[in-house]
Amino acid sequence: MKSNENKIYELLNKTTMDEDNYEAIDLTExxxxxxxQNFQKSLKSEMMDQSLTSSLNVTGDVQNNKSFKSKKYxxxxxxxxxxxxxxxxxxPLLSADFRAxxxxxxxxxxxxxxxxxxxxxxxLNETFTVGDIDVKITDIxxxxxxxxxxxxxxxSKLMSKNQAKSDFEPxxxxxxxxxxxxxxxxxxxxxxxxxxxxxxxxxxxxxxTSNFAxxxxxxxxxxxxLRINNIECKLYxxxxxxxxxxxxxxxVDKVFELEASREELxxxxxxxxxxxxxxxxxxxxxxxxxxxxxxxxKINISAAKTKDTEDIMLRAxxxxxxxxxxxxxxxxxxxxxxxxFTLEYNKLDSELSPKELMALDSxxxxxxxxKLPKESGRxxxxxxxxxxxxxxxxx
Numbered sequence: 001m002k003s004n005e006n007k008i009y010e011l012l013n014k015t016t017m018d019e020d021n022y023e024a025i026d027l028t029e030x031x032x033x034x035x036x037q038n039f040q041k042s043l044k045s046e047m048m049d050q051s052l053t054s055s056l057n058v059t060g061d062v063q064n065n066k067s068f069k070s071k072k073y074x075x076x077x078x079x080x081x082x083x084x085x086x087x088x089x090x091x092p093l094l095s096a097d098f099r100a101x102x103x104x105x106x107x108x109x110x111x112x113x114x115x116x117x118x119x120x121x122x123x124l125n126e127t128f129t130v131g132d133i134d135v136k137i138t139d140i141x142x143x144x145x146x147x148x149x150x151x152x153x154x155x156s157k158l159m160s161k162n163q164a165k166s167d168f169e170p171x172x173x174x175x176x177x178x179x180x181x182x183x184x185x186x187x188x189x190x191x192x193x194x195x196x197x198x199x200x201x202x203x204x205x206x207x208x209t210s211n212f213a214x215x216x217x218x219x220x221x222x223x224x225x226l227r228i229n230n231i232e233c234k235l236y237x238x239x240x241x242x243x244x245x246x247x248x249x250x251x252v253d254k255v256f257e258l259e260a261s262r263e264e265l266x267x268x269x270x271x272x273x274x275x276x277x278x279x280x281x282x283x284x285x286x287x288x289x290x291x292x293x294x295x296x297x298k299i300n301i302s303a304a305k306t307k308d309t310e311d312i313m314l315r316a317x318x319x320x321x322x323x324x325x326x327x328x329x330x331x332x333x334x335x336x337x338x339x340x341f342t343l344e345y346n347k348l349d350s351e352l353s354p355k356e357l358m359a360l361d362s363x364x365x366x367x368x369x370x371k372l373p374k375e376s377g378r379x380x381x382x383x384x385x386x387x388x389x390x391x392x393x394x395x
Contacts, residue, residue, distance in 0.1 A: 102136040102154050103127045105203075109139055109150045109295055112205060115347055115354065116295035120267040121150070122260055130231045131250050132158040133172055141296060142224070142265040144216045146192075147179060148209040148296060156202040158233070168235045168246075171196060173206055175230035175249060181216045182223055188213050193331035193342060209296070218262045226256045269293045270358060272394055278367060280386040282308045285367060290394065292358045297345045299327050301367075302338055309339045312369040315383065316343050319364045323351040364389045 108123070110116040121139040128135055134154035141148040153172040162168065173196070178186035192210030199205050230252050234245040270292040278285045282303065289300040299316055303309050318325040327343035334340075345354055357363075367387040 102134045102152055105136065105138075105152055107138060107150075107152060107199070107205060109141070109148070109207065112150065112207060113295055113347070116267075120294040122258070122264050122267075124256065124258065126256050128252075128254055130252055131233075132161060133231065133233065133250075135172075135231065137226075137256070140226075140265075141267055141269070141293065142179075142216075142218075143269045143271065143291075144212075144218055145271070146209055146211050148207065149174065149177075151206045151208070152199075153204045153206065154202060155204065159202055162235075167238045169238055170204070171234045171236060171245070172204060173232045174208070174228055175232045175252075176228075177210070178227045178229070179212070179216070180225040180227070182219060184216075186225070186227060187216065191333070218265065221261055222259065222265060224258050224260065224265070226258070228252045228254045228256075267294055268358070270394075274392055276390065276392055278365070278387040278390055280367060282306065282312075282369075282386060285387065287365070287392065290392070292354070292394070294354050294358070297327075297354045297357060298330075299343045301341045301343065303341075305334060305337050305339045310334070311372045313372065314341045314343060315368040315370070317366055317368060318357075319389075320352065320360050320362075325350045325352050325357050325363070361395050362391055362393050364391050366390070 103125075108118055109121045110118055118139075121141050123139045124137050125139070126137050132155075134157075136152040136154075138150045138152060140150065151174060153170075155170045155172065158170060176188070178188050180186045189210040190213045192208055194206060194208035196204060196206045231250045233248045233250060236245045237243050272290045272292070274287045274290055276287040278287065280303075283306065285301055285303045287299065287301055291298050291300075301314065301316070314329040316327040318327070326346040326349040328346045329341050330344045331342040332339065345357075366385065366389045368383040368385050370383060
């Protein structure tokens with residue numbers, strides 16, 4: 001005789017859902033990643049090392065697995081399965097005319113982010129081949145503290161040689177990159193963040209912003225050497241999130257030289273150090289820096305690390321003459337005693353463009369948060385105001 005538990009599983013496997021009856025929640029890539037990390041943290045203390053995905057087959061059937069400490073966790077498994085069903089991530093519609101080879105592709109930062117113009121970035125358009133991977137660095141933005149690289153990867157040859165691995169997905173990135181400015185020694189990076197997206201089959205786009213290990217000194221006219229020492233390639237097996245990927249570090253030793261003015265490199269970037277303290281319900285939040293750019297404006301904020309600051313998604317709302325400019329958290333770094341937040345311009349929710357923002361002398365700013373659930377469940381769409389409005393000077 002079958003147990004009631006097995007009957008429930010059979011019933012679940014036969015159950016269908018009318019997805020039209022459920023509201024789709026759009027999450028950014030960073031929100032979805034942070035949400036999943038939070039869920040994994042909540043389950044970690046209650047599950048053995050064997051991954052959740054190894055307890056599910058591709059049809060979603062729950063199998064008997066002795067790695068769970070008791071049957072009471074089946075509820076959390078079901079919640080995790082439900083989460084996987086309802087998470088919806090948005091990606092921009094692509095209008096680029098992709099052709100057979102990367103050198104024919106035109107996909108600049110302004111195209112990828114849907115704002116600004118080609119003149120707002122420095123166009124490099126350098127294509128090279130590493131092993132079975134074609135790489136194209138399309139354009140860059142560089143100021144004295146950071147560099148943003150827009151890169152395309154074509155993995156067609158790599159995957160054609162690995163047809164037995166049709167259930168694998170490649171993730172390619174620039175490995176060790178260094179920059180020499182005006183004859184200086186090469187400088188590496190101390191950290192960074194970015195995005196990685198598949199544009200079409202075997203064609204990937206990476207936008208990476210990295211922090212220089214030491215401050216660079218731009219002149220009115222500059223000679224820049226960009227040295228790429230290696231490329232990282234990871235092959236992830238689909239449906240097995242906790243399986244270590246196959247990893248390859250491919251040597252390159254490629255150097256690109258360019259000459260450009262400060263304006264061409266920065267796109268007119270204006271960096272405003274503020275060191276303004278906003279009093280919030282979670283303690284003091286420090287606005288360390290506001291960076292204005294026609295495509296990539298952002299805010300750097302830090303706060304003392306607490307249990308509350310670990311479980312929030314931060315949003316900043318600027319206002320000027322009744323018009324809103326929205327910045328959402330895209331990257332977070334946690335140190336022993338400090339939480340650091342990077343917030344970037346949200347085009348969809350803002351009523352002023354980045355260029356209009358750059359023309360302002362001052363704005364009012366206030367902070368909001370979305371709370372991450374402590375256990376499996378849906379991310380709250382409610383925004384909680386945590387600070388009073390405060391004026392900051394931008395010039």
